[in-house]
Amino acid sequence: xxxxxxxxxxxxxxxxxxxxxxxxxxxxxxxxxxxxxxxxxxxxxxxxxxxxxxxxxxxxxxxxxxxxxxxxxxxxxxxxxxxxxxxxxxxxxxxxxxxxxxxxxxxxxxxxxxxxxxxxxxxxxxxxxxxxxxxxxxxxxxxxxxxxxxxxxxxxxxxxxxxxxxxxxxxxxxxxxxxxxxxxxxxxxxxxxxxxxxxxxxxxxxxxxxxxxxxxxxxxxxxxxxxxxxxxxxxxxxxxxxxxxxxxxxxx
Amino acid sequence: xxxxxxxxxxxxxxxxxxxxxxxxxxxxxxxxxxxxxxxxxxxxxxxxxxxxxxxxxxxxxxxxxxxxxxxxxxxxxxxxxxxxxxxxxxxxxxxxxxxxxxxxxxxxxxxxxxxxxxxxxxxxxxxxxxxxxxxxxxxxxxxxxxxxxxxxxxxxxxxxxxxxxxxxxxxxxxxx
Numbered sequence: 001x002x003x004x005x006x007x008x009x010x011x012x013x014x015x016x017x018x019x020x021x022x023x024x025x026x027x028x029x030x031x032x033x034x035x036x037x038x039x040x041x042x043x044x045x046x047x048x049x050x051x052x053x054x055x056x057x058x059x060x061x062x063x064x065x066x067x068x069x070x071x072x073x074x075x076x077x078x079x080x081x082x083x084x085x086x087x088x089x090x091x092x093x094x095x096x097x098x099x100x101x102x103x104x105x106x107x108x109x110x111x112x113x114x115x116x117x118x119x120x121x122x123x124x125x126x127x128x129x130x131x132x133x134x135x136x137x138x139x140x141x142x143x144x145x146x147x148x149x150x151x152x153x154x155x156x157x158x159x160x161x162x163x164x165x166x167x168x169x170x171x172x173x174x175x176x177x178x179x180x181x182x183x184x185x186x187x188x189x190x191x192x193x194x195x196x197x198x199x200x201x202x203x204x205x206x207x208x209x210x211x212x213x214x215x216x217x218x219x220x221x222x223x224x225x226x227x228x229x230x231x232x233x234x235x236x237x238x239x240x241x242x243x244x245x246x247x248x249x250x251x252x
Numbered sequence: 253x254x255x256x257x258x259x260x261x262x263x264x265x266x267x268x269x270x271x272x273x274x275x276x277x278x279x280x281x282x283x284x285x286x287x288x289x290x291x292x293x294x295x296x297x298x299x300x301x302x303x304x305x306x307x308x309x310x311x312x313x314x315x316x317x318x319x320x321x322x323x324x325x326x327x328x329x330x331x332x333x334x335x336x337x338x339x340x341x342x343x344x345x346x347x348x349x350x351x352x353x354x355x356x357x358x359x360x361x362x363x364x365x366x367x368x369x370x371x372x373x374x375x376x377x378x379x380x381x382x383x384x385x386x387x388x389x390x391x392x393x394x395x396x397x398x399x400x401x402x403x404x405x406x407x408x409x410x411x412x413x414x415x416x417x418x419x420x421x422x423x424x425x426x427x428x
Binding site: 004005032033063064067071074075077078079081082105109112113116117119120121123124129144145147148149151152153155156159160163184185188189191192193195196197198199200202203204206207211212 | 277278393
C-alpha cells in the first residue's frame with residue numbers, strides 16, 4: 001500500500017518553507033469568510049486555480065475539483081431553498097425556486113468551498129509529510145505526538161500489506177468470490193489481531209532507541225535554516241495582506 | 253483503573269496509539285459497497301468503535317483523530333483533515349468514556365456507540381455548515397450518510413471488540 005498525497009517537484013511552491021506555507025494556510029482560509037463584494041472570493045478562488053495550473057500543471061487542477069464535484073452540486077441544488085428573500089428569479093407556478101439572495105448565497109458558498117479546497121490542495125500537494133511533521137514539532141507539538149505521526153506513517157504500508165495477505169488467505173479458504181457481509185468479521189478480526197500483536201515489539205524497538213530517556217534527542221531530518229524561513233515568512237505576510245486588506249476596503 | 257493492571261510505559265502507549273492510528277487509516281481506505289444506493293461507506297468508524305471499547309478513551313481519541321485525519325491528508329481531501337481530527341477524536345473519546353462505566357455490558361457499549369454516532373454526525377454537520385462554508389442545506393444532506401456510516405461502524409465494532417478480546421486476551425490489559 002503506497003499512499004502519499006505529496007507530489008515531488010522543484011517549483012516555487014515546493015521550495016516554499018513548510019512552516020511559512022502552513023502559516024499561510026490560515027489567511028487563505030480566512031479570506032473566504034470576510035465580508036466584501038461577491039467577486040472577491042471568486043477572484044481568490046480563480047487566483048488559486050491559476051497558481052495550481054501554472055506551477056503544478058492543468059491536470060493537477062482537475063484532481064481537487066473532481067473530488068469536490070458532488071458537494072458543489074449539492075451546494076447549487078440545496079442552498080437556494082434556504083434563502084428565499086430578495087427578488088424572485090425562477091418560479092414554478094406559485095412556488096419560488098430561486099431568488100436574487102439565494103443565487104448570491106449559492107455563488108458565495110460555491111466559491112468559498114472551492115477556495116478552501118484549492119488552498120489546502122496547493123499547500124499539501126507540495127508539502128512532504130516529513131517536513132509537515134517537523135514543522136508541527138517546530139510549532140511546539142510534543143515529541144511523543146510527532147513520533148506517533150511518524151510511526152503511523154511508516155506503519156500504514158506494512159499494515160496495508162498485512163490486509164492484502166490476510167484477505168488473500170481468507171479468499172483461498174472460501175473461494176474466489178468477494179467476501180460477503182458474514183465474511184468480514186473473521187477478516188477484520190485476523191487483521192486487528194495481527195496488528196495489535198505487533199505493539200509490544202514496536203514498544204521495545206522504541207525503548208531500545210532511547211524513547212523515554214531524559215537525554216537530549218538528535219534528528220537526521222532538519223528543516224531549512226531560520227533565515228530562509230524569515231524570507232518566506234515575509235512573502236507569506238505580503239500575500240496575507242493582499243488577501244485580507246481588500247475585503248476591508250471594499251466592505252459592502 | 254484497577255491496581256493489578258500492569259503499568260504501561262510511554263513507549264508502549266506511543267506504539268499502541270501509532271498502530272491503532274495506522275489501523276484506522278487503513279480501515280478508512282477500505283470502501284465497502286452499500287447495496288441500496290450503490291454507494292460506498294468506509295470502515296474508519298469500525299476501527300474507532302473497536303479501539304474505544306477495547307483500548308479505552310484516550311487511545312481511541314488520539315488514534316481515531318490522527319488516523320482519520322491522515323486518511324484525509326493522504327487520500328486527497330486535506331481540507332477535511334482538521335475536522336476529522338476533532339470530530340472522530342471526540343467520537344472515540346465519548347464511546348470510550350461511556351464504555352468505561354461498564355465494560356462488559358453490550359447495552360452500555362451500544363449506548364456509547366449511539367452517543368458516538370450523534371457526536372460524529374452532529375460534529376460534521378456543525379463543521380460543514382460553518383467552518384467549511386458549505387451552508388445549511390448541503391450540510392443537512394450529508395447527515396443521513398454520516399449516520400449510516402457511523403452506525404455501521406458501531407454495529408461492526410462491538411462484535412469485533414468481543415472477538416478480538418477473546419482471541420487475543422492480553423489486549424484486555426492494554427486499556428488506557
